[in-house]
Amino acid sequence: MAADFWSPVKLSIEIACVSSVMVLFLGLILGRLMAHKTFKGKAIVETILLLPLVLPPTVVGFLLIVLFGRNSPAGQLIEWIFAQPVMFTWWAAVIASTVVAFPLMYQSSKTGFESVDREIEQAARVDGAGELQLFLLVSIPLAFKAIVSGGILSFARALGEFGATLMFAGNIPGKTQTTPTAIYTAIDSGNMQLAWLWVASMIGISFVMLLSVHVTKR
Incomplete structure (x- = not known):
């Protein structure tokens, strides 16, 4: 019973952790880019980035099969490199979790970066800070609360x-x-009985995650 219970829980946490790292990396870069850039078609790009948040999960799963299935160019390339298809693997679960969790991280980080005073960033540039230094040492610390909130929500979603x-x-x-x-x-x-144990574990973890978001926002 113990092994049956802990195996899915452990796997879920591992997948959510790896997914969260990928989501954090992508969310920070795209969030910062979209917060400070204005271009034609920006609304369409943002809508595409946020689509997984509102699409039915089965639609997201179907699109992933189309994009990474054995008959797709990406799927064939992955199978050629790794000598196996990505579908029905641990990494497939990571990809699925990353796609559905990304919009939460993106929206939070974008909101955080938009709240950063542009004059502070400009002053850092005048003092000689490069764009990477500005991003890591000025923008991220000033948007830290929003980034942490987005990271926690993304982990819970994954x-x-x-x-x-x-x-x-x-x-x-x-x-x-x-x-x-x-x-x-x-x-x-x-x-x-086993279902209730897993349900209780998910409720407990999700409760802690949401509570952490509220504590972070204070």
Whole structure:
């Protein structure tokens, strides 16, 4: 029972952690870029970046299969490099979690960077700071609360991802079976005790994550 319980929980946390690192990296770069740039078609680009937030998870999963499936150019390239397809692997779960969690990180970091006083950044430039120094030592510290909030929410979203993961990564015990997909399997097989344990663990982790966001915003 203990092994059956902890395997999906451990896998979910591992996938959410790796996904959060990828989301943080992409969210910071694109958030800063979109906060300070104005160009034709910006609204369309932003809409595309935020689409995973409102699309049904099954639609996201379907699009991932189209983009990274064995018949797609990207899928064939990945299979050629790694000698195996990406679908139904640990990395497929990471990709699915990253896609659905990214909009939360992007929106939070963009809001944080927009709140940074441009005069402070300009003063740093006058003092000789390069763009990378400005980004790392001025912009990020000033937008830190928004970035941390976005990171926590993204982690919680990646941890709870179900639909896209089920379609793209499958539900393979010990390999791609995360806690949400394990709950689905447990209910389907009538194992309500195990399902309740997983549900309680997800509620507990999610509660701590949301509480951390409120504490960070103070």
